[in-house]
Amino acid sequence: MTPADTLRFATRAATGYPLRTALMVLAMSIGVAAVVVLTALGDGARRYVVNEFSALGSNLVIVLPGRTATGGLGLGNLITSTPRDLTVRDAEALLRAPLVTRMAPLSVGNSEIAWGGRLREAMVVGTSGDYVDIRAFRMAEGSFLPREDLGRAAAVAVLGTKLREELFGSDPAVGRMVRVGDRRLRVIGVLGKTGQGLGMNTDELVFVPVATAQAMFNTNNLFRIIVEARSREAIGPAKQQLEDIMRLRREGELDVTLITQDAVLGTFDRILGALTMAVAGIAAISLAVAGILVMNVMLVAVTQRTAEIGLLKALGATGRNIRLAFLTEAALLSLAGAFTGFALGHLGAWGLRLAFPVLPAWPPDWAVFAGIGTALTTGILFGVMPARRAARLDPVQALSRR
Amino acid sequence: MAQIELSGIERVFKLGDSEVHALQELSVSIERGEYVAVMGPSGSGKSTLLNLLGLLDRPNAGTYRLEGRDVTTLSPDEQAEVRRTRIGFVFQSFHLVPRLTAAENIALPLMLAGIPPVERHTRVAQALQDFGLEPRAGHRPEELSGGQRQRVAIARATIMRPAVILADEPTGNLDRSTGQDVTHLLEELNASGVTLIVVTHDPVMGGRARRRLMMEDGRLLQDVREPAPA
Numbered sequence: 001m002t003p004a005d006t007l008r009f010a011t012r013a014a015t016g017y018p019l020r021t022a023l024m025v026l027a028m029s030i031g032v033a034a035v036v037v038l039t040a041l042g043d044g045a046r047r048y049v050v051n052e053f054s055a056l057g058s059n060l061v062i063v064l065p066g067r068t069a070t071g072g073l074g075l076g077n078l079i080t081s082t083p084r085d086l087t088v089r090d091a092e093a094l095l096r097a098p099l100v101t102r103m104a105p106l107s108v109g110n111s112e113i114a115w116g117g118r119l120r121e122a123m124v125v126g127t128s129g130d131y132v133d134i135r136a137f138r139m140a141e142g143s144f145l146p147r148e149d150l151g152r153a154a155a156v157a158v159l160g161t162k163l164r165e166e167l168f169g170s171d172p173a174v175g176r177m178v179r180v181g182d183r184r185l186r187v188i189g190v191l192g193k194t195g196q197g198l199g200m201n202t203d204e205l206v207f208v209p210v211a212t213a214q215a216m217f218n219t220n221n222l223f224r225i226i227v228e229a230r231s232r233e234a235i236g237p238a239k240q241q242l243e244d245i246m247r248l249r250r251e252g253e254l255d256v257t258l259i260t261q262d263a264v265l266g267t268f269d270r271i272l273g274a275l276t277m278a279v280a281g282i283a284a285i286s287l288a289v290a291g292i293l294v295m296n297v298m299l300v301a302v303t304q305r306t307a308e309i310g311l312l313k314a315l316g317a318t319g320r321n322i323r324l325a326f327l328t329e330a331a332l333l334s335l336a337g338a339f340t341g342f343a344l345g346h347l348g349a350w351g352l353r354l355a356f357p358v359l360p361a362w363p364p365d366w367a368v369f370a371g372i373g374t375a376l377t378t379g380i381l382f383g384v385m386p387a388r389r390a391a392r393l394d395p396v397q398a399l400s401r402r
Numbered sequence: 403m404a405q406i407e408l409s410g411i412e413r414v415f416k417l418g419d420s421e422v423h424a425l426q427e428l429s430v431s432i433e434r435g436e437y438v439a440v441m442g443p444s445g446s447g448k449s450t451l452l453n454l455l456g457l458l459d460r461p462n463a464g465t466y467r468l469e470g471r472d473v474t475t476l477s478p479d480e481q482a483e484v485r486r487t488r489i490g491f492v493f494q495s496f497h498l499v500p501r502l503t504a505a506e507n508i509a510l511p512l513m514l515a516g517i518p519p520v521e522r523h524t525r526v527a528q529a530l531q532d533f534g535l536e537p538r539a540g541h542r543p544e545e546l547s548g549g550q551r552q553r554v555a556i557a558r559a560t561i562m563r564p565a566v567i568l569a570d571e572p573t574g575n576l577d578r579s580t581g582q583d584v585t586h587l588l589e590e591l592n593a594s595g596v597t598l599i600v601v602t603h604d605p606v607m608g609g610r611a612r613r614r615l616m617m618e619d620g621r622l623l624q625d626v627r628e629p630a631p632a
Contacts, residue, residue, distance in 0.1 A: 005513045016501030311497040314458060315511045315558070316486020318479045395458045399497065 010328035035371035036345020042276030045359035083358020134263020142189030153211035291378025298386035310398025326387035334379020404431035411464035442617030490559030549580030
């Protein structure tokens with residue numbers, strides 16, 4: 001029996017029972033589709049977060065008040081009580097590190113902004129003139145905050161593009177006086193559209209000089225200091241220098257945490273990568289189930305076709321002929337299921353991208369190959385037992401069965 | 403040398419604790435081109451004999467020489483090869499593959515033998531013509547009458563040009579007139595030189611054979627030969 005004939009015979013056998021074959025293919029395809037869609041979701045989430053972080057700027061070291069023993073972003077960062085405030089003086093001192101090019105302190109608070117009878121809640125960010133360069137923002141109108149002494153509380157503000165639209169509409173904004181909290185500030189610039197960044201929509205922020213913000217919120221404390229290192233390679237040494245400076249300022253005790261963008265990114269990358277693997281694993285279980293289904297279906301096929309197997313033996317088929325025919329049939333079912341599932345999965349991922357445009361839900365290549373590979377292997381592996389059973393049937397008994 | 407030589411064949415089945423002697427001390431030889439009817443009541447061992455002759459079953463003792471070759475000691479694959487090339491089976495219940503057309507059913511042995519499609523096609527076309535099945539070539543078994551089904555089965559049994567045709571109650575599922583057609587068909591094949599061995603209950607069909615093996619309780623009771631009809 002030539003391979004082509006075996007293939008044709010198995011194809012005829014598979015198509016000879018359309019309902020059974022369709023259900024089998026469906027079960028297998030759901031498994032593969034699950035792997036494709038779930039990994040697309042997981043990997044999409046990972047890529048989304050990575051993109052968000054990359055949008056933050058490059059070569060950044062972020063200084064936050066409080067100490068955590070471990071590096072990276074931990075729960076401790078969010079809840080540690082601050083033994084000593086992070087101040088504007090600290091921020092200025094950090095600029096002395098030779099590997100640091102730019103620095104921007106951040107002081108953040110909520111307030112209201114009003115102009116011409118329109119009022120809305122807005123997040124106010126007190127920072128320095130360098131912030132716009134660190135984050136690589138473009139200005140739509142006017143200029144960003146002036147580069148001047150950080151202690152000077154100039155009465156100026158820069159608006160995000162959305163905030164500007166909501167307050168001023170088509171009226172010109174630059175040069176107008178707006179009320180922020182209990183202060184009147186002159187609008188000196190409007191940022192270009194930047195979009196989402198780490199949950200804070202820059203388009204809805206008000207930027208003021210850091211001293212103005214601290215006066216407004218009556219605090220000396222800084223929320224963060226963002227430091228830009230000279231280059232990507234300089235991030236590590238720069239972090240070391242920054243730590244030395246901070247330690248000097250705190251009598252040898254380092255009560256701030258420095259996190260590098262790489263560390264944060266790496267952490268998220270790892271977490272979401274693991275998550276993707278986990279969902280892929282769960283989806284793989286459905287593939288194993290589909291494999292068992294292949295076995296079940298093939299066992300039923302052997303029983304159903306006992307007389308046929310007996311006949312083939314009487315006509316001179318060897319055990320090998322019959323084994324191969326049944327194995328080929330199992331492989332064909334798995335193959336059809338795998339590729340239907342592949343198509344279904346991509347359809348699902350496409351639907352996801354359509355429903356959530358921000359999520360780059362593309363299934364990773366490894367997952368697609370792993371899904372199809374697992375489908376084929378389980379299908380064929382689970383096809384071996386029924387095929388062997390078919391080949392071992394006693395022809396006399398098989399033929400006597402009607 | 404006889405084409406088929408059985409000597410001292412024993413076949414024992416175990417049913418629970420008891421042993422059933424399906425065949426005992428059976429020795430028989432059949433010449434090339436003979437027309438033999440194996441007859442006897444149910445359980446007399448005639449089907450077991452046919453299965454042994456067709457290499458679907460192995461004897462517990464004794465030797466079976468087919469064309470001078472001891473075939474009982476062959477490996478399963480070698481036996482499959484002998485079945486494929488030397489033996490054609492015709493069954494009472496036809497045993498056609500339901501999802502395949504008449505032509506495909508006839509082509510099955512050729513496919514198993516690995517004969518290339520082009521040659522297969524011409525041989526099947528010839529067989530369809532010989533057995534008057536041309537208009538039915540593309541029909542599946544369920545669309546054929548009983549007589550047509552058996553003709554397809556006989557066409558399949560002869561497509562490899564076997565030396566021996568083994569027929570197990572070939573007319574058992576057919577009415578009298580189609581049964582006669584099938585009998586004639588088999589006899590024509592026999593006339594062309596193929597050894598024909600038929601297992602049957604039907605005394606009419608058995609009576610047509612030139613040699614009758616009467617079986618009872620696994621033993622050969624009578625071996626009746628008639629001179630060839632003039």
